[in-house]
Amino acid sequence: MIQMYHVSKTFEREIHALEDINLHIKKGELLFIVGPSGAGKTTLLRLLYRDLLPTSGQILVNGKNVARLKDSAVSHLRRSMGVIFQDFKLLKDRTVQENLIFVARVLGLSGSETRRRVGQVLKMLGLTSKANFYPQRLSGGEQQRVAIARALMSDPLILLADEPTGNLDFELGLEVMRLFKEINTRGTTIVAATHDDRLASQMGWRAIHLKEGRVVERSA
Ligand SMILES: Nc1ncnc2c1ncn2[C@@H]1O[C@H](COP(=O)(O)OP(=O)(O)O)[C@@H](O)[C@H]1O
Numbered sequence: 001m002i003q004m005y006h007v008s009k010t011f012e013r014e015i016h017a018l019e020d021i022n023l024h025i026k027k028g029e030l031l032f033i034v035g036p037s038g039a040g041k042t043t044l045l046r047l048l049y050r051d052l053l054p055t056s057g058q059i060l061v062n063g064k065n066v067a068r069l070k071d072s073a074v075s076h077l078r079r080s081m082g083v084i085f086q087d088f089k090l091l092k093d094r095t096v097q098e099n100l101i102f103v104a105r106v107l108g109l110s111g112s113e114t115r116r117r118v119g120q121v122l123k124m125l126g127l128t129s130k131a132n133f134y135p136q137r138l139s140g141g142e143q144q145r146v147a148i149a150r151a152l153m154s155d156p157l158i159l160l161a162d163e164p165t166g167n168l169d170f171e172l173g174l175e176v177m178r179l180f181k182e183i184n185t186r187g188t189t190i191v192a193a194t195h196d197d198r199l200a201s202q203m204g205w206r207a208i209h210l211k212e213g214r215v216v217e218r219s220a
């Protein structure tokens with residue numbers, strides 16, 4: 001589903017964020033990208049949803065070279081992916097439900113599709129009773145679940161998550177990971193970046209470890 005061949009990304013002033021990354025992710029897989037701050041995790045995820053282009057190397061998603069996509073194909077690619085950002089990026093002046101409806105509009109869902117999908121993701125994430133709450137009235141864990149719900153609105157093939165547990169304590173982090181496991185069981189491929197070695201090893205998922213832009217360790 002995702003292949004990276006000799007991928008490097010260099011930012012201006014010779015910042016080598018990623019160097020010679022080779023990575024294959026199969027459909028239905030659950031993968032951790034583990035590494036300390038500055039290792040290149042966010043850059044790797046941004047390359048996958050084509051928020052950035054690689055400086056060299058090739059990235060294939062669903063068999064297509066993402067660097068060569070036309071604009072229409074880029075939006076198609078992004079629709080097939082759900083992205084959870086490190087800082088949630090929830091709309092503060094809208095309720096949980098309104099945050100989800102906003103995504104439905106962007107996706108172009110009809111009114112009935114929107115109601116159905118909003119109901120589904122709220123239920124899946126245990127947020128039905130919080131539908132009319134504003135984000136600031138939710139706990140950190142609940143806000144994170146809203147961010148996940150939003151990423152699932154398009155029923156994506158691939159879920160990308162950048163430090164999804166970064167703002168949560170260890171127990172809540174485990175809970176989010178169990179949720180990911182459940183989402184994965186329904187068929188969604190998941191790539192999650194984390195600096196938390198302990199969380200990654202506790203879950204026992206496949207992991208690649210990055211340090212200073214290079215893969216330093218691979219499990220399984
Ligand atoms: N837009 C950017 N411009 C310049 N340097 C960047 C940019 N984004 C990331 N970097 C640099 O690339 C390296 C990897 O960053 P990042 O991918 O954010 O790491 P991580 O997510 O693992 O903390 C760091 O040295 C960071 O400062």
Ligand SMILES: [Mg+2]
Binds near residue numbers: 042043162
């Ligand atoms: Mg990061």
